[in-house]
Amino acid sequence: MKNKDKRIAIIGGGPAGLSCAHDLALVGYKVVVFEATESLGGMIRHGVPGHRLDKGVLDKISDEIVSLGVEVKKGVYLDEKYGIKKLKEEFDAIFIASGTWKADKLKIEGAELDGITTAVDFLLNVNKGYRLDLGKKVIVIGGGSVALDAARTAIREMLKLESTDLHAIAQDTITAIDVARSALRTGAREVMVFSLESFEEMPARKTIQGKEEFEEALMEGIKFYPSYGPKRFIGDGKRVKGVEFLRCERVFDEKGMFNPLLKEGTEVFFECDSVILAIGQKPHFPFISKEDGIELTPFGTIKVDIATNSTTSPGVFAGGDAVYGPRTLIQAVADGKKAALSIDEYLRTKGKKEIFFIKPEERERMLNVKIELILTELYTLPDNYEFIKRKKPPTISLDKRVGIVEVEKAYPEDEAIEQAKRCLSCHIYTIYDGEKCVLCGGCVDICPKNCIKFIPFNEAEFTGENKIPIEDDVVLFIKDDDECIRCGLCAKRCPTGAITMERFHFEEDFL
Known part of the structure; x- marks a missing residue:
């Protein structure tokens, strides 16, 4: 494709930034990624421990994008x-994908003591x-998956490298389980x-x-203390020596707001050599x-038009955790791809009056939808696919879980094929x-999940106002797609072809 003269700056080389850069480069734009660290990948590289992800995979992906x-x-x-x-x-458009790398800290007594660090750092x-001297007893505060990962790392990793201070820049989300698993790999012998x-x-x-990771952590010796909140850190004047906790009676209040209730008089003290905080990021x-004209939300994230990822400053777009707060890798990648579409549309229409938001009718023409009718007699799924149980990937034995050795291994070929049969083909x-239905009820009788029903119109209950004129003798066909397993039995049973199986294929085109 012929290169375009337009230049685009992307702030942040994490999943959202890289996916946006990839798509924009494919259509010929000159893209420059500004990354604060010395390597691409964001917290997928800097926050996910090596025993969970081979960094060589990230190198290959980032090299392909470059x-x-x-x-x-x-x-x-x-x-x-x-x-x-x-x-x-210097640039014609900007995409902000800088993540949420600023870790939250506790504002309680003793928070300034040495030996207290954040999961990000x-x-x-x-x-x-780097080898981090955490001592033998480590307390991790937090209840998320990243905190557990860090604990599992700290208890087992025996790197013979120079110690370094616990301060660094990072991106994306950190939660408690990653921290716990990592702590186990840095030489700690007791992680709580x-x-x-x-x-x-x-x-x-x-x-x-997450439940599987939790069970793995228990096997590795991590101790869990649920429903506890820190009251104060206790030290010798310089370094932390322990934490005093209170029982937590509730995390959210009656309005559903985060408002922990700690019960006075339930104090309990735990000794430790280090504390790792995995309580959130912003x-x-x-x-x-x-002067840039970029508005922020009350939560400190960037305010955007949800449909286009455009900010309140023309030509500036934002996405990923910088907009929505900590989310999954897949959501960040999808956000970057959506932003690439919007940036392309913005640059192609910049000379017109409507240079800011993409109109709905313009977005629709970028989406190419293909619908394929599947012949009923040819539609099949693997035998007993709905009864195949999810099987955990194989893992290495406990005595081999040291350093950055990956714990989870790939399925053997035969097991991978068997697990793939569990797919419910949600695009079908x-x-x-x-007009073809004769109300025989065959589809209702044969449905194994009881997700199809025929209901007389006068017995149906509607939410909101019904503005469609319908006669009382009309029968409604009701289907619960959340329960449907795409078995196709209803289509095969239907004597008139009123039910068909159709495959939807979506393609996002740059027009």
Whole structure:
């Protein structure tokens, strides 16, 4: 594709920034990525421990993006002197994807003592290969998945490298489980994780993968103390020696707001040599000044138009954790790709009056939807696919879990094929044509999940106001897509072809 003269600056070389750079480079733009650290990948590189992710995978992906012609300026920390104002003079558009690398800290007695660090700083130093002298007893405060990872790292990693201070720059989200797992790999012999939440409420246990990680941590000897909140840090005047906790009776108040209730009189003291805080992160924008016209939300994130990722300053876009707060890797990548579409549209229409937001009708023409009718007699899924249980990936034995050795291994080929059969083909939909239906009820009878129903219109309950004139003798076809397993039995049973299986394929085109 012929190169375009337009230049685009991307602040942050994490998942959102790199995915945006990739797509813009593909359509010929000159893209420059400004990265504060010396390597690309954001917290996927700097925060995810080596025992979870081979950094060689990141190297391969980032090298492929750079090979598209993307220029990368590493070790460049933007500030007010060289920030948005200066970038606007040199570039035609800007995408802010700087993440949420500023760690939250506790404002309680003793917080200034040595030996207390944040998960952001801890994991970044571990990933750089530095040895961190945490001592033998480590307390991790937090209930998320990253805190557990850090604890597992600290208890096992015995690197013979120089110690370094616990201060560094990082990006994206850190949670408690990563910290705990990492702590186990830096030589600690006892790692304790304290969380405000109960076991049932812990963010780390909200997903199947999180529960599996939690079980792995228990096997490795990590101790958990749910429903505890720190009251104060206790030390010898210089370094922390322990933490005093209170029982936490609730994390959220009646309005659903984060408002922990700690019960006085339930104090309990735990000795430690170090404390790692994994209690949250927030964005930091030293490169944005008031004159730039970029509004922030009450949460300190950048305010954007959700449909286009455009900020309140023309030509400046933002995405990823800098906009939405800590989210998943996939969401960050998707955000970068969406921003690339918007930036391309903005630059192509800059000479017109509507140079800021993309109109809905313009967005629609960028989406190419293909619908393919699947012949009923040819539609098949693997036998008993709905009964195949999810199987955990194989892991190495406990005695081999040292340093950055990956714990989780790949499925053997036969198991990988078997697990792939669990796919429910969510891009395939059952389409109902009421004109052909004879109300025989065959689809209702054969549905294994009971997700299809016929309901007389006069027995149906609606939310909101019904403005569609319908006669009382009409029958409604109701289907719960959340329960549907795409088995296709309803289509095969239908005698008139009123139900078909159709594959939807979406392509986002640069027009």
